[in-house]
Amino acid sequence: MKLLADENMPYVQELFADWAEVVTCPGRDMTPEQLRDVDVLLVRSITRVDEALLANAQQLSFVGTATIGCDHIDTDLLARRGIAFASAPGCNKVAVGDYVLAALLKVAEHKGWQLAEKTLAVVGVGNTGSQVAARARALGMKVLLCDPPKAQLDPTAFVELAQALTADIVSFHVPFTREGQHATWHLLDEPAIAALHGEQVLINACRGDVWDNAALLQRQQGSAPLTLVMDVWEHEPAVLAPLVPHVLLATPHIAGYSLEGKARGTFALYCALCELQHRAPSMSPEQLLPPPAIAAVHLHDTLDQALIARLVRLVYDIEQDDQAFRAALGKPGFFDDLRKHYPQRRELGSLQLINQNQAAQELGFKVSLPVADS
The missing domain is CATH 3.40.50.720 (NAD(P)-binding Rossmann-like Domain)
Structure with missing residues (x-):
């Protein structure tokens, strides 16, 4: 089985290399010729999967998009050609x-x-x-x-x-x-x-x-x-x-670009293809993710707006994305280059706040109360 995937999709090798020949390329530059002998196509939102792209895709049996939206996929065309399709709602x-x-x-x-x-x-x-x-x-x-x-x-x-x-x-x-x-x-x-x-x-x-x-x-x-x-x-x-x-x-269309979100997207397509081919999944998303740089913080102050802002920046500093965008603006291919080379970003849930309550959890953090001394 030959699999072609967007090069910005993480963990494709880890999930598919033991049962497919995996090839990756820029998602915006996929060509009909590349799909001539491909069985599985995995894309993101920047690849338009339509009649033109699939003109030579005679072997294609499965298309997956690691996104919630499907407006870039001609799902009617896939249905007419008997090509199975899966998306990843909720992944990001x-x-x-x-x-x-x-x-x-x-x-x-x-x-x-x-x-x-x-x-x-x-x-x-x-x-x-x-x-x-x-x-x-x-x-x-x-x-x-x-x-x-x-x-x-x-x-x-x-x-x-x-x-x-x-x-x-x-x-x-x-x-x-x-x-x-x-x-x-x-x-x-x-x-x-x-x-x-x-x-x-x-x-x-x-x-x-x-x-x-x-x-x-x-x-x-x-x-x-x-x-x-x-x-x-x-x-x-x-x-x-x-x-x-x-x-x-x-920012360059990276709101959903957390490492966890990308992993969930690829993993959703992995599970869909496993089901189609009657294979049992052999990995979990948790096995794919590295440990976060900062795993836990002990807090003793009230969780007010200023402290929330400090904690969010500890995990994700949105201003760095804004600065990178402005610095690259106008350079050839800057938008896709920023997406391709986007730094590893973890979700707020990768940070455990010790001595916090439900409110912090509703903000997206992991919370736990300290264990009382015996």
């Missing part, structure tokens, strides 16, 4: 929750806010949106949930988009769709952007085309700019460079 939801928590704390520092006094609207309450909502509640924030498809089943639990866009902070976590009743292309369009007031904060950690970047630039160049956190960009890997100086935190 914890990492995105960590990313947005780090962003919220940076926004609060920048604006002099106490987050417990603010309202956060989560637009799209799936795997990642639910994580973000839980972190915000743990910070004491009021949380509004906006998810039109889910609202059809339980209208009382959700608000309309218009109300969500009145919140102090609005975080987007929707799939990307161009058609249908709930299409998300330019969900945040020029009229919606123009109607926002200058103290508001917008966060996008889903898909770049959900926001009209040109309209955002026009707004940011005016007299009442917004505070923006942008992990994703319209027309990736191209970036509207003039917008970047007007963004508080700018």
Whole structure:
């Protein structure tokens, strides 16, 4: 069996090399010729799996994407050709929750806010949106949930988009769709952007085309700019460079790029292929991960916003990602290079807080109480 995988997917060799010939390459540069004798294809969101890519893929029997979203996969084509398909829903939801928590704390520092006094609207309450909502509640924030498809089943639990866009902070976590009743292309369009007031904060950690970047630039160049956190960009890997100086935190689509999240994504596809081939999985995700650099911290102070910010930076410093983005902006291939060479990042759950309670756990940390002396 020959397996072709995106070179940015970790642990492919560890999971598949004992039963497949493993070949890796840049995900954005995969060609039909490379798939001529491939049985298994493993991709991430930057690879468009369509008729053109699969033109020569006569042996292909399985396609897996180590992502939640599947808008880059022509699943109808796979079904017609009898090619099995698997994705990895939820694999990076914890990492995105960590990313947005780090962003919220940076926004609060920048604006002099106490987050417990603010309202956060989560637009799209799936795997990642639910994580973000839980972190915000743990910070004491009021949380509004906006998810039109889910609202059809339980209208009382959700608000309309218009109300969500009145919140102090609005975080987007929707799939990307161009058609249908709930299409998300330019969900945040020029009229919606123009109607926002200058103290508001917008966060996008889903898909770049959900926001009209040109309209955002026009707004940011005016007299009442917004505070923006942008992990994703319209027309990736191209970036509207003039917008970047007007963004508080700018990163290259890495919100879900924790080591744990990547491992879960690859492992989900490993399990799917094992099931298809009637093999018993011989490894677990825990066996793949190295020990964290800092495994535990003893705390004796109250867990307030300032201390939470210090603890988050101990595991993940979002400002380093922002600085790397700005330093590389404009260089040929900078966006994909940053993703390819992204430093190892652990999730907050890799850090155990000793002498802490449920609130710290809801923020994403591992917690434990000290053992009393006998």
